[in-house]
Amino acid sequence: MRENKYLIEFYNNYSEEERLLSKSGRVEFLTTIHYIEKYLKPKDKIIEIGAGTGRYSHYLAHQGYEVDAVELVEHNINIFNNNTLPEEKISITQRNALDLSFISDNKYDITLLLGPMYHLYTKEDKMKALREAIRVTKKGGKIFVAYVISDGCLIDEGFNRGNIDVKNYIKRGLIDEEKFTTKSKPEDLFELVRKENIDELIKNLPLKRLHYVASDGCSLLIREAIEKMDTELFNIYLKYHFSICEREDLLGISSHSLDILEYIGD
Numbered sequence: 001m002r003e004n005k006y007l008i009e010f011y012n013n014y015s016e017e018e019r020l021l022s023k024s025g026r027v028e029f030l031t032t033i034h035y036i037e038k039y040l041k042p043k044d045k046i047i048e049i050g051a052g053t054g055r056y057s058h059y060l061a062h063q064g065y066e067v068d069a070v071e072l073v074e075h076n077i078n079i080f081n082n083n084t085l086p087e088e089k090i091s092i093t094q095r096n097a098l099d100l101s102f103i104s105d106n107k108y109d110i111t112l113l114l115g116p117m118y119h120l121y122t123k124e125d126k127m128k129a130l131r132e133a134i135r136v137t138k139k140g141g142k143i144f145v146a147y148v149i150s151d152g153c154l155i156d157e158g159f160n161r162g163n164i165d166v167k168n169y170i171k172r173g174l175i176d177e178e179k180f181t182t183k184s185k186p187e188d189l190f191e192l193v194r195k196e197n198i199d200e201l202i203k204n205l206p207l208k209r210l211h212y213v214a215s216d217g218c219s220l221l222i223r224e225a226i227e228k229m230d231t232e233l234f235n236i237y238l239k240y241h242f243s244i245c246e247r248e249d250l251l252g253i254s255s256h257s258l259d260i261l262e263y264i265g266d
Contacts, residue, residue, distance in 0.1 A: 027241060028215045028219070029055065035260055046108060047112065052071065062088065066090075067091075080092050098129055106135075113130075113145045130201065134205065139264070140263065146259075148192050149257050152253055155221065156221050195251060207262065207263060214246070214253070215254065218253050
């Protein structure tokens with residue numbers, strides 16, 4: 001099992017659950033659930049690859065679905081197990097997204113790959129993860145893949161909040177000073193991509209794109225305003241976000257995207 005020591009150390013000291021439970025973080029979660037529920041059918045079997053602490057897996061298991069989860073980081077698995085309710089039909093296995101050989105082919109109706117692509121830094125590894133996700137999915141099944149988007153992160157974490165030292169990143173060659181494309185290494189923790197990189201990955205795979213979604217849209221840019229919203233205004237904002245999150249002219253501002261694909265068979 002391949003390990004990334006930087007990744008393990010990060011998640012040992014980070015609360016993914018808290019991020020997805022804040023109002024601004026919930027936009028990404030609720031958007032993802034909104035699209036999953038478009039395609040869920042009764043008795044569908046679900047796998048979440050790179051399940052983290054299980055926010056999505058537990059939500060879906062609580063709706064009565066059978067969910068198998070795969071997670072690399074032991075710390076996350078411990079939290080996942082602590083949050084498991086007796087009535088949930090759910091399992092978790094410690095494995096890497098690049099090798100799901102313990103799972104048979106064509107097993108799942110819904111496959112969630114909502115974390116691994118954040119932390120894979122070569123095309124070879126990204127293709128392995130996608131191919132494994134395809135392999136375990138039934139023909140006609142739906143695959144949901146999440147990415148971290150470079151321009152949204154650069155705008156928010158770089159130019160807006162200063163959490164990314166843009167000048168230093170350019171000097172180190174991690175940001176191209178002309179095209180502003182990005183490079184990442186395991187010690188940088190997150191792989192930042194653009195939609196054209198995603199298009200290149202999937203172009204020869206037996207997949208049909210159903211939706212490409214700005215899963216948090218501009219929510220992180222205005223997170224302070226969102227956190228102050230009352231429930232009524234937040235629900236209006238969420239409705240607005242759902243109405244625009246597939247607009248091509250707004251996709252670049254999002255810090256996260258969700259690619260929703262159908263496995264059409266080889």
